[in-house]
Amino acid sequence: MASRSEVHPIAGAADVVKVRQVARSWALELKLSLVDQTKLVTAASELARNTLDHGHGGTMRVEQVENGLRRGIKLTFEDKGPGIPDIAMALRDGYTTSGGLGLGLSGSRRLVNEFDIKSEVGRGTIVAITRWK
Amino acid sequence: MISFHEVVKKNEGAILSAWIEEMVKGVRRADLMTDTELKQQARELLGLFAKAAESSSEAESEAFLQTREFLREIAKSRMDQGFTPTETARFVLSLKQPIFHALRDALKGNPSDLVNEVWASGNLLDRLALFTVDSAVEFRDQVIGRQQEEMLELSTPVVKLWDGVLALPLIGTLDSARTQVVMESLLSAIVETNSQIAIIDITGVPTVDTLVAQHLIKTITAARLMGADCFLSGIRPAIAQTIVHLGIDLVDVQTKAKLSDAFAMALSRMGKVVVARKPAAGMALGSKAKDN
Ligand SMILES: Nc1ncnc2c1ncn2[C@@H]1O[C@H](COP(=O)(O)OP(=O)(O)OP(=O)(O)O)[C@@H](O)[C@H]1O
Ligand SMILES: [Mg+2]
Numbered sequence: 001m002a003s004r005s006e007v008h009p010i011a012g013a014a015d016v017v018k019v020r021q022v023a024r025s026w027a028l029e030l031k032l033s034l035v036d037q038t039k040l041v042t043a044a045s046e047l048a049r050n051t052l053d054h055g056h057g058g059t060m061r062v063e064q065v066e067n068g069l070r071r072g073i074k075l076t077f078e079d080k081g082p083g084i085p086d087i088a089m090a091l092r093d094g095y096t097t098s099g100g101l102g103l104g105l106s107g108s109r110r111l112v113n114e115f116d117i118k119s120e121v122g123r124g125t126i127v128a129i130t131r132w133k
Numbered sequence: 134m135i136s137f138h139e140v141v142k143k144n145e146g147a148i149l150s151a152w153i154e155e156m157v158k159g160v161r162r163a164d165l166m167t168d169t170e171l172k173q174q175a176r177e178l179l180g181l182f183a184k185a186a187e188s189s190s191e192a193e194s195e196a197f198l199q200t201r202e203f204l205r206e207i208a209k210s211r212m213d214q215g216f217t218p219t220e221t222a223r224f225v226l227s228l229k230q231p232i233f234h235a236l237r238d239a240l241k242g243n244p245s246d247l248v249n250e251v252w253a254s255g256n257l258l259d260r261l262a263l264f265t266v267d268s269a270v271e272f273r274d275q276v277i278g279r280q281q282e283e284m285l286e287l288s289t290p291v292v293k294l295w296d297g298v299l300a301l302p303l304i305g306t307l308d309s310a311r312t313q314v315v316m317e318s319l320l321s322a323i324v325e326t327n328s329q330i331a332i333i334d335i336t337g338v339p340t341v342d343t344l345v346a347q348h349l350i351k352t353i354t355a356a357r358l359m360g361a362d363c364f365l366s367g368i369r370p371a372i373a374q375t376i377v378h379l380g381i382d383l384v385d386v387q388t389k390a391k392l393s394d395a396f397a398m399a400l401s402r403m404g405k406v407v408v409a410r411k412p413a414a415g416m417a418l419g420s421k422a423k424d425n
Contacts, residue, residue, distance in 0.1 A: 017306055020340055038340070038371035039378065045342040046379075093380050101343045107379030 005063035010051045010077070019048040019060050026062055026073050030133055040073060040131045043108035047077045047127050050104055054097075055079025055125055065130060072113070072132035080124040087119055134246055137236055137254040138186035141179075144235040149179050151231035159227070165214045174207060179228070182261075190253050192260035201264055208268035212276075218269035225262040229255055291322040298399045299328045300392065302367075304337030307345045316352040323361045330399040331356055334392045336367030346381045353386055362387065362402070366395035 008022055009015055023044035027037040044060070051058040058079030065074045084090045091109065096102030105127075109115040114130040141148060153175050157168070181200040189196035204225070211221045232254055240247040294300050301319045305311075323331055333349065335341065341349075353363040364387045368376070376383065389395040400407060 013310075020306075024339075035371045035374055038375050041340055042342050042375045042379065045340055045344075049342075049344060101347050101381065103343045103380045107343060107381075110378045110380070111375065 007059050007061045009059055010048050011057045016048045020045050039111040043111040044075055046104035046108040051077045051079045055081030070132050072130050074130040076128040078126045083121040083123055084119040085121050137250040140235050140239045141183045145183055148231040148235055152228055155227055190257055192257055204265045205268045208265045209272050212269050212272050218266045221269050222262040222266045229258050291319055297329045300332040302334040312348040330362050332364045332395045334367040341372050364395040366392045
């Protein structure tokens, strides 16, 4: 159950910085360990940049979630860009269509506890991640 | 029917002196601008305005081209002088009162014409004032853009630690533009100083993601091609773990936890040894890594 949430636009390079700051401050508020904070912020940075570069911009929703006694932070990145034709391929280490390292998507999956991706060609992409305390 | 441009034309001298008098009392900033300059600007603007108004009452029209160009110049010079965009707009707007007074006198017996002409001239001056605000904001944006670029230049502190050893202490967010500039300045410094070793210190970098890593790897590879070795220092434990999970491969890169360790490694690589002058003196290395 979400107790509170915020939506942030991702329309330019400055918004990627902002998204990292938001992720960090929510992680601090939940008192995640320094390592977990860093992991969440880094994953947020990757997914925000994908939203911007590949999805032509979109939004990030941030919320505190609960599961029994556990609490966590969930980040949802959404764009209405071209979508990903082959998700399994995009999740492979080193796969890139843009000359990057091709580690953003696969790497951020390893940095969080839950990773959920939905994409439809021509409609857009939604990636949701959760890091539990 | 008498229209406002005829009134302005006929009373140009009187309007000008009333306008200047008004400004000297109110909107003028004596600290920023001399009387002579103000008077000259007012005279020229009123002249252009009166002439353009003969053929049009649209601020965006061809007839007002010269007026707009002059206002752009004024917006620019006033911004350089330290006026705010509002103050510059007020310069134009303060022309309303003397023109309205002149209209009132000329159209005494005809209230409906008076209302029309006040509205037309007022509307025109409003638009010209908005135009100066737009110009002022545009100039200000240009200045900000320029300053940002200058900051990019400033924040690329390549320091020479020793003959043949450079250090690049990176601080803050590494967005693409800045990273590019920083890395290029390191590469050119390597050539200029003919250095064999460059230490990139990322103690002050809050997040190392794939983009930052890619820039680092590219720079290190380019440095290697130029015959220099790059060491990476200041990788904090949390960042080290994150890099590993992301899957970034830094095995080919010489890394050290602290800048001082990397410097010591550089010195020993160059065959230099640091010895204490007296066994008791603890100060071996001059360089300290800042941890935050
Ligand atoms: N939101 C998205 N919309 C469309 N395509 C995407 C999106 N996110 C990822 N992709 C596709 O998946 C590929 C892999 O993404 P990933 O983030 O792993 O690598 P990258 O962005 O190319 O490089 P980097 O390692 O710098 O992140 C991208 O090259 C792109 O083709
Ligand atoms: Mg990516």
